[in-house]
Amino acid sequence: MSISLAAKKREGNSSELRAEGQIPAVVYGPHIESFSVAVPYVAFSKLFDDCGESTIIELDIEGGEKTPVLIQDLQIDPIKRTFTHIDFRHVTMGEAMEVSVELVLEGVAPAEKMLGGNLSKGVDSITVKTMPKDLVDSITVDISVLATFDDSITLGDVVLPEGMTLVDAPDTLVAKVSAPMTQEQLDAREEGSSVSVADIKVEEKGKKEEAAAE
Secondary structure (H helix, E strand, C coil), rough: CCCEEEECEEEEECHHHHHHHCEEEEEEEEEEEEEEEEEHHHHHHHHHHHHHCCCEEEEEEECCCEEEEEEEEEEECCCCCCCCEEEEEECCCCCCCCEEEEEEEECCHHHHHHCEEEEEECCEEEEEEHHHCCCCCEEEEEEHHCCCCEEEEEECCCCCCCCCCCCCCCCCCEEEEECCHHHHHHHHHHHHHHHHHHHHHHHHHHHHHHHHCC
């Protein structure tokens, strides 16, 4: 899947571009010489909300040049939470590439719903090798197979779309349901916590008395 995004060769400094509602960006890759562009903030923000990072974007660069890219990295203002810079990775359409794809958990885990367990999530993305034409926005993982506390889903269990092969370690955890804590365990945790607090207070009191004696 690919989607078009208007862009223009970058002129002026980054602050001026941001003030004009543009996001400064760079396009790079193994088969091209890197170059700078700017993309409209509103259009990119909507595209990112709708499609995420694993969608091929066709940069429609002012002047007629069209360049297929992926979002490689995003810089975000820590206070305003706005995009401040984008690294676009150039895509060679006839060449296989490694890319990270989002994992979406779907369904209900019986061990959570029926047995009262707690769903634990591991990684939320998977790295695959694929041709650009076979790339997808996300991969769904069915957690309804988690029937007991002994069941787990790893990356090796994930059903990949045709044309994709796994790059990550297959034993990497995706999801598992752990047993709920017993009342005895909860009580022991609370008791241990209170004892620890008391011990700290006694230790602090002892130190103050020693300091006073000196």
